[in-house]
Amino acid sequence: MIIFTSILLNLMFLAIGYLIGSANTSIIISKILKNDVRNHHSNNAGATNSVRVLGKKMGAIILFIDILKTIASVSLAFGILSWVNIHNDTSEYLYGVPMFAGIGTVLGHSFPIFFGFKGGKGVACSIGLIISYxxxxxxxxxxxxxxxxxxxxxxxxxxxxxxxxxxxxxFISWMSESSIAFATNMQNLLPYSPLQGLIYLGALGLILWTHRGNILRLKRHEERKISFSKSK
Known part of the structure; x- marks a missing residue:
């Protein structure tokens, strides 16, 4: 029973993260500014395209919020896990992994349910994922x-x-064993668990999948290069 309940708890973390990630920052802010980023340049709802459309300052704000979304979802999952185990009537702890909320956020950002499953490429949210680790x-x-x-x-x-x-x-053990290993210190697992790395592999897979168009353009030498000259 404890295993089944733990699985349900982690699926809930994944769902919570997905819903948080689905609140795509680029789309929401650009709609408020009445200049939808999806109608310009790469048509991508991410921080990079937001810089091109809305400017560097607004792009930086969007990047920061996207990173914060993942950290917030992982922290929320930890809060839920702590509350559940404190109020658990049995002597057994539920095995929750808050990082599942993190990968859920990356997934939601890339395929937001609120915006027709067309979002960003998950890079900013993945930054939040590694910070959470x-x-x-x-x-x-x-x-x-x-x-x-x-x-x-x-x-x-x-x-x-x-x-x-x-x-x-x-997958380096110190990353999860150190006192600053945020996510590991928020769950009932052994100090070192390869599960953290495996969750990150899921985020990596999402990043590569959402960049498949870029990969093709890179092969054809058609990908747009960034300019370091001053702009707005």
Whole structure:
């Protein structure tokens, strides 16, 4: 019974994260500003296209909110897990994994139920996912991302390669055993669990899938390069 209940709890975390992620920030803000990002450039409802359409400042705000959405969903899942176990009438703890709410947020951002399942590419929400795992992963990912970005000047390529190169770090035991391993310290699992890395692989798969059009354009040398010149 405890196993079945734990599975239901984790499915609930996934659903909560999905609904939070489905509140696509780019679409909501651009609709408020009456300039839907989906009608311009790549037609993508993400932070990068928001920069092109709404400007750098608004794009940065959208990026921050998207990152925060994942962290908030993981934190909410932890709060629910704590409440359930505190009020549990039995002596057995339910095995909840708040990171399932994180991957749910990435999924919802990419395929939002509120906006016809057409959203962003999940990169910003995945940043929130790795922060929820261990903040140390953020500067590592930043080095990979900006290194590729300044080298090749393709945001899509930098995003994908950074996500791929980061993968081995998710399976390093210290990442989950350290005192700053946020998500691991919020669940009833052993200090080191490969489940965290496996959940991240799900996010990586989503990132690659949503970038499949970019991959084709990169192969045809048709992908748009970023310009570092000053703009609005």
């Amino acid at each position: 261990n903040i140390v992963l953020l500067p590592i990912a930043a080095v990979f991302f900006f290194g590729v970005l300044f080298w090749k000047k393709y945001v899509s390529l930098a995003s994908m390669l950074a996500a791929i190169l980061l993968t081995p770090f998710l």
